[in-house]
Amino acid sequence: GENVEQHPSTLSVQEGDSAVIKCTYSDSASNYFPWYKQELGKRPQLIIDIRSNVGEKKDQRIAVTLNKTAKHFSLHITETQPEDSAVYFCAASKGGSYIPTFGRGTSLIVHP
Amino acid sequence: DVKVTQSSRYLVKRTGEKVFLECVQDMDHENMFWYRQDPGLGLRLIYFSYDVKMKEKGDIPEGYSVSREKKERFSLILESASTNQTSMYLCASLRGPSSGNTIYFGEGSWLTVV
Numbered sequence: 001g002e003n004v005e006q007h008p009s010t011l012s013v014q015e016g017d018s019a020v021i022k023c024t025y026s027d028s029a030s031n032y033f034p035w036y037k038q039e040l041g042k043r044p045q046l047i048i049d050i051r052s053n054v055g056e057k058k059d060q061r062i063a064v065t066l067n068k069t070a071k072h073f074s075l076h077i078t079e080t081q082p083e084d085s086a087v088y089f090c091a092a093s094k095g096g097s098y099i100p101t102f103g104r105g106t107s108l109i110v111h112p
Numbered sequence: 113d114v115k116v117t118q119s120s121r122y123l124v125k126r127t128g129e130k131v132f133l134e135c136v137q138d139m140d141h142e143n144m145f146w147y148r149q150d151p152g153l154g155l156r157l158i159y160f161s162y163d164v165k166m167k168e169k170g171d172i173p174e175g176y177s178v179s180r181e182k183k184e185r186f187s188l189i190l191e192s193a194s195t196n197q198t199s200m201y202l203c204a205s206l207r208g209p210s211s212g213n214t215i216y217f218g219e220g221s222w223l224t225v226v
Contacts, residue, residue, distance in 0.1 A: 009152065034214065043116075043202070043217040044155075089155065091215075098208050099143075100215055104154035 002027040004092050006103025014111050019080050021106045023090035024072040030092040033073045038087045080110045118203050118218035125225050131190040133221050135203030143206040144186035148199050193225045
């Protein structure tokens with residue numbers, strides 16, 4: 001089955017810095033890659049996603065890039081703010097077995 | 113607004129008790145999931161269901177069972193709770209079958225077994 005590795009497990013940055021979280025996947029048939037943000041005590045919620053026919057997608061301060069050849073995708077957050085502090089999960093899924101496989105999560109801490 | 117509701121947010125149960133965690137979704141989604149979330153281990157899939165009365169084991173089904181009698185409701189059952197089942201449990205639903213759909217989570221149920 002699919003295996004998703006996520007790094008780093010913890011990331012500490014100063015407000016205004018950029019943050020990058022990386023994920024690798026094992027199944028080349030995977031074609032959908034969402035990212036979820038989970039604030040303390042709350043449910044994980046989708047923040048951005050990318051499909052395999054696209055190399056990059058942006059939404060204001062967040063962006064996701066996908067390298068299908070290397071089977072990795074990354075979340076980029078620019079100009080980080082304290083409210084970006086949360087646990088971020090990447091996931092991968094594919095048609096025919098649409099159940100997402102999640103990475104272990106990255107705890108992002110943004111220091112004011 | 114989509115909604116996945118977990119009826120119990122915080123529970124404290126004794127070892128050996130039978131525990132029911134209930135989840136209801138109002139989006140007419142075919143698929144429902146139960147995850148367990150522990151620090152450093154991420155989201156681990158316990159069971160999922162792709163239709164009424166259908167269920168499939170996930171990665172860590174031992175010690176758990178599930179029930180899906182109606183499309184909107186998916187229950188997680190701990191037949192005899194143990195202290196190593198102290199955790200946060202997340203229910204989720206997903207429209208399917210196709211890749212590219214968003215999975216929606218409930219708020220989570222914090223279970224402490226003493």
